[in-house]
Amino acid sequence: MKNIYGKTLEDLEEYFLSIGEKKFKAIQVYEWIYKKRCNSFDEMSNIKKEVIQKLKQDFSMSRIKLVKKQIGNDTKKYLFELEDGNKIEAVLMLHDYGNSLCISTQVGCNMNCSFCESGRLKKQRNLEVHEMVVQILEVERLENIRISHVVLMGIGEPFDNYENVIKFIHIINSGKGIDIGARHITVSTSGIIPKIKEFIKDGKQVNLAVSLHAPNDELRSKIMPVNKAYPLKKLMAALDQYIKETNRRVTFEYIMIKDVNDAEKCAYELSKLLKGKNCYVNLIPYNETSHIEYQRSPKENILKFYDILKKNKINVTIRREFGGNVSAACGQLRANS
Ligand code: SAH
Numbered sequence: 001m002k003n004i005y006g007k008t009l010e011d012l013e014e015y016f017l018s019i020g021e022k023k024f025k026a027i028q029v030y031e032w033i034y035k036k037r038c039n040s041f042d043e044m045s046n047i048k049k050e051v052i053q054k055l056k057q058d059f060s061m062s063r064i065k066l067v068k069k070q071i072g073n074d075t076k077k078y079l080f081e082l083e084d085g086n087k088i089e090a091v092l093m094l095h096d097y098g099n100s101l102c103i104s105t106q107v108g109c110n111m112n113c114s115f116c117e118s119g120r121l122k123k124q125r126n127l128e129v130h131e132m133v134v135q136i137l138e139v140e141r142l143e144n145i146r147i148s149h150v151v152l153m154g155i156g157e158p159f160d161n162y163e164n165v166i167k168f169i170h171i172i173n174s175g176k177g178i179d180i181g182a183r184h185i186t187v188s189t190s191g192i193i194p195k196i197k198e199f200i201k202d203g204k205q206v207n208l209a210v211s212l213h214a215p216n217d218e219l220r221s222k223i224m225p226v227n228k229a230y231p232l233k234k235l236m237a238a239l240d241q242y243i244k245e246t247n248r249r250v251t252f253e254y255i256m257i258k259d260v261n262d263a264e265k266c267a268y269e270l271s272k273l274l275k276g277k278n279c280y281v282n283l284i285p286y287n288e289t290s291h292i293e294y295q296r297s298p299k300e301n302i303l304k305f306y307d308i309l310k311k312n313k314i315n316v317t318i319r320r321e322f323g324g325n326v327s328a329a330c331g332q333l334r335a336n337s
Pocket residue numbers: 111113115116117152153154155156157158188189190209210211253255284285286287288289329330
């Protein structure tokens with residue numbers, strides 16, 4: 001049986017036509033699900049009994065189960081269990097501009113980045129579209145809030161689950177659904193070039209972030225094996241194309257790891273690599289985890305790094321520290337449980 005939360009409005013319109021009903025029923029169903037937040041087909045009181053019966057036969061409305069919740073200062077972290085028993089995480093960050101939810105896109109991850117907890121569990125499978133949608137619905141229900149921003153930076157590589165991710169974005173962006181503005185959605189990738197090119201063609205107005213973490217191939221390949229397949233020169237060329245064709249800025253994430261990528265030399269190299277690009281760099285203090293030896297860069301290294309980029313006219317910010325006390329870095333809650 002298909003899960004209703006994985007269906008676009010257009011899918012449902014097609015469905016209703018196929019069972020000999022008017023297509024506007026799709027909008028009614030969407031309103032029940034996403035505006036009135038009903039929990040069962042029986043609540044859809046303006047839809048006739050036999051159609052409800054049919055819906056019940058063809059679709060499930062099952063969600064995900066909360067297994068564990070960790071509360072920090074302005075962060076909450078959720079461990080969810082999927083129907084097949086696999087576990088994933090979502091992280092809620094309360095900002096002054098709204099509530100941002102970081103969601104997972106896969107069970108495990110195959111990117112194998114040396115600093116990341118998620119990759120310690122190999123990818124078991126991709127998340128289905130509905131499994132991404134319900135992360136938002138479930139957190140909204142649990143906290144009685146609305147999510148205004150969604151970042152695809154939880155467990156998994158979004159561009160290794162490309163089709164489902166694009167469909168997910170389409171669903172949450174729909175004005176008849178959760179209605180999260182494209183500019184409030186950010187996809188983060190470790191740099192899978194063919195998918196970046198597909199993403200350009202798809203023309204979605206969502207933000208693109210790239211996990212860079214090193215300014216040269218030697219170091220990047222060491223900490224991010226994906227760089228061997230998609231080295232920096234080609235990655236930068238693809239991103240130049242993205243910037244040119246979409247007229248949008250790229251965000252580069254750079255986690256600051258002590259004695260690995262935080263030397264002044266790295267900052268100069270990074271400035272050179274990014275010179276003149278429509279981009280900005282987010283310096284992220286590394287979140288230490290018990291299973292991996294890396295340490296967070298000392299504050300003075302981060303500030304020095306920041307200054308060098310600034311002096312070289314690169315747009316740069318230091319990420320306000322989120323989630324340090326709730327093991328909020330990618331995959332940590334799952335790994336600890
Ligand atoms: N696979 C995608 C998205 C998931 S990871 C990607 O690579 O972009 C989301 C971000 O968290 C990435 O930038 C990743 O490098 C970073 N990250 C992973 N472990 C971290 C840790 N311990 N501390 C800080 N950031 C971490």
